Amino acid sequence: MTNKNKAILFHGILIVLLGMFFFFLIFTLEMILSFFVVKPDDIYSRHFRLNHVFKPNKPDDPLRIHYNSKGFIEDYEVSIHKPSRTCRIFYVGDSFVAGTALVYHHQSLPALVEQKLHDRYPDVRLEIINAGVSSYSPILYYILIRYYLLNYDPDVIVLNIDMTDVDDDYKYRHGNFIEDEYGNPWGVPGIGIYGVPFLDTHYGIIQATKSLKIHLFLYRYSNIYRFLLHLFRHQIDRNIRQKINSQNSVYIKRWQWCTDEWDETTSGNVNYSMGIVRRIIHLCRDHGVDVVLTGVPHYQQFIKEDSGSRCWSARPHRVLEELAQEENIHYIDSYGFLKPHILNTKQSEFYLPDDMHFNEQGNQLWAQAHYKFFNDHKTEFFNEEKYK
The missing domain is CATH 3.40.50.1110 (SGNH hydrolase)
Known part of the structure; x- marks a missing residue:
């Protein structure tokens, strides 16, 4: 095996190991936070x-x-x-x-x-x-x-x-x-919340953009994401309010x-x-x-x-x-x-x-x-x- 092939193999194994590490880390954090973060009602x-x-x-x-x-x-x-x-x-x-x-x-x-x-x-x-x-x-x-x-x-x-x-x-x-x-x-x-054209927010009815739908998906299925939202809720709320107002997107x-x-x-x-x-x-x-x-x-x-x-x-x-x-x-x-x-x-x-x-x-x-x-x-x- 040439040095070039060895390097490729090494980097491939490294990427796989790093991927497994981050997967395990995220999985572990999700499991731990599931005991502390409130999950949205699925009723x-x-x-x-x-x-x-x-x-x-x-x-x-x-x-x-x-x-x-x-x-x-x-x-x-x-x-x-x-x-x-x-x-x-x-x-x-x-x-x-x-x-x-x-x-x-x-x-x-x-x-x-x-x-x-x-x-x-x-x-x-x-x-x-x-x-x-x-x-x-x-x-x-x-x-x-x-x-x-x-x-x-x-x-x-x-x-x-x-x-x-x-x-x-x-x-x-x-x-x-x-x-x-x-x-x-x-x-x-x-049609599910990811297919609707509008969303109801505290500020009014706004267009359901792709970024908002991604946000809703992560909020529903990720404990880490909900934890971060709670941790930085004031800053996030302020940014969302400014974005909605600047885009004049409230229908x-x-x-x-x-x-x-x-x-x-x-x-x-x-x-x-x-x-x-x-x-x-x-x-x-x-x-x-x-x-x-x-x-x-x-x-x-x-x-x-x-x-x-x-x-x-x-x-x-x-x-x-x-x-x-x-x-x-x-x-x-x-x-x-x-x-x-x-x-x-x-x-x-x-x-x-x-x-x-x-x-x-x-x-x-x-x-x-x-x-x-x-x-x-x-x-x-x-x-x-x-x-x-």
Whole structure:
């Protein structure tokens, strides 16, 4: 063997050994950091029509929230055939309704309302089913109700419109959105986060670039990457903010319909989403199902800026109430009920400190607003003579 061949062999072996060393080093670091770095929740499955659904799990799985085989947040299987003389109510909404930010699913809004009503009317046969799914919005609410929930013969559907819903509708209808021949939502096939054209960020809806998709891939599968993100989170967040602002890449700013004045784009997006809500109401009416409409109050709608004006406007709640009046359906004024309790309080009293969702105490207060509504309208929805 010549000296040249020996050198080539030596360098080849060296490269292989270095590759094995770095592979072993990365593997070891990944294993060690897996004990210290929180892994993102893997609770969703792609769906050909609903975009994403909760993965079913077993009651004895060590998880906070139980998802049955249909994706409902219940610890029992809901039968297609409704038991006789039973009032069946579905709660439809996003993560606020699902309660995924809470510790256990029995602390969710639907579970609390059901417990309060069972305690008040023990002789009434009542089912309140949690059909909330994180990041759902009117487009997916319509699809969920039309193609799935109506098969369960519901008596009432409580439709909870969140302040994020207009933004989410924008993402879905500019993605893999399919309409039927009448312009009704038919499906939003799940293509995974790496195939979507837009991403929802703290700053608004932005284009899903290749670099962002690589970031999401590493965030999902690498403990080392998540550790580095946590270590340098302030610098990274500042760089991302500067990059987004410099590129002017925000298509839709978040929370734009939570302002008193809307530009043309916001008005168009709101009108579209409210149009889907009307389609839901008409669909349910055609099937003899009552719809109760309500909005999800956010903390920023209760607090004031230094100027004395609200950080966020309550205009979305007024829009929903007016829509309910026009369609002659019931409306739960959750914002009005919560306002005297939350006005000028600290966020941590009723909401999670670093999150937009209610904490356990906030969910209890929110559930009280819904319980009061049903208690005030008991003869219309579940009188004891009909459902005893």
